[in-house]
Amino acid sequence: MPSRATGRFSPVALAFALLTVGGGAGAGLLANTSVGTFLGILVGGFLLGLALTRRPLVEATVAAVAAKLVVLAAAGVPGAGVLGAVAALGSIGPASLAISLALAAAAGGFGAHLGSDLRDGLTTPLEEQGSSGPSIKTGDPTNETITGRNQATPEDGTPEDDRTTASESGAESKLEREPVR
Numbered sequence: 001m002p003s004r005a006t007g008r009f010s011p012v013a014l015a016f017a018l019l020t021v022g023g024g025a026g027a028g029l030l031a032n033t034s035v036g037t038f039l040g041i042l043v044g045g046f047l048l049g050l051a052l053t054r055r056p057l058v059e060a061t062v063a064a065v066a067a068k069l070v071v072l073a074a075a076g077v078p079g080a081g082v083l084g085a086v087a088a089l090g091s092i093g094p095a096s097l098a099i100s101l102a103l104a105a106a107a108g109g110f111g112a113h114l115g116s117d118l119r120d121g122l123t124t125p126l127e128e129q130g131s132s133g134p135s136i137k138t139g140d141p142t143n144e145t146i147t148g149r150n151q152a153t154p155e156d157g158t159p160e161d162d163r164t165t166a167s168e169s170g171a172e173s174k175l176e177r178e179p180v181r
Contacts, residue, residue: 008054008058009058009059010056010059013052013056013059014059014062014063016048016051016052016056016059017045017048017056017059017060017062017063017108017112018063018066018067020044020045020047020048020051020063021041021044021045021048021060021063021064021067021108021111022044022063022066022067022070023040023044024040024041024042024043024044024045024047024067025037025040025041025044025064025067025068025070025071026040026067026071027040027043028040028041028043029071037067037068037071037104038103038104038107039107041064041067041068041104041107041108041111042107042108042110042111043111044060044063044064044067044108044111045060045063045064045107045108045109045110045111045112045113045114045115046111046112046114046115046118047111047115048060048063048111048112048115049111049112049113049114049115049116049117049118049119050115050116050118050119051115052116054116055112055113055116056112056116057109057112057113057116059112060108060109060111060112061105061108061109061112063108064104064105064107064108064109065101065104065105065108067104067108068100068101068104069089069101072088072089072092072097072100073085073086073088073089074088075088076088076089076091
């Protein structure tokens with residue numbers, strides 16, 4: 001039985017993730033070499049999350065690790081080819097390499113999560129509320145919802161305006177008015 005992560009894995013989304021996250025890592029190298037790659041991976045993952053209709057967390061994480069490995073390998077001797085890339089990766093300590101790859105994975109996954117949440121927040125319609133004011137849910141079973149101060153709901157269920165003054169309503173003080181429920 002496939003796990004939840006592998007059941008949702010998409011090769012097409014991975015290819016798109018490699019393009020966006022890898023492009024972000026490359027663009028980040030132009031800004032600042034020490035943290036620019038991580039910021040570029042974060043932005044690339046963010047754009048990936050905005051673009052895809054489902055959460056591409058696994059694809060963004062895999063693409064971020066791959067992009068970081070490419071950046072580290074390319075830091076070797078220019079023109080040395082694959083052997084130079086392997087030598088460059090071999091010259092990095094295992095602990096430093098693990099930390100660098102973990103940070104890249106976290107930046108890619110976090111960026112994709114942020115982008116996906118923003119897309120969901122922008123595209124999900126707001127529920128229609130029965131009142132024009134804000135509503136607050138309470139734990140009191142007799143009073144489930146408190147509506148805004150401009151709306152009152154009488155017993156028949158139709159909203160009416162509650163902006164009358166004491167002189168208009170005939171009430172002499174605030175204590176004589178019934179509380180709005």
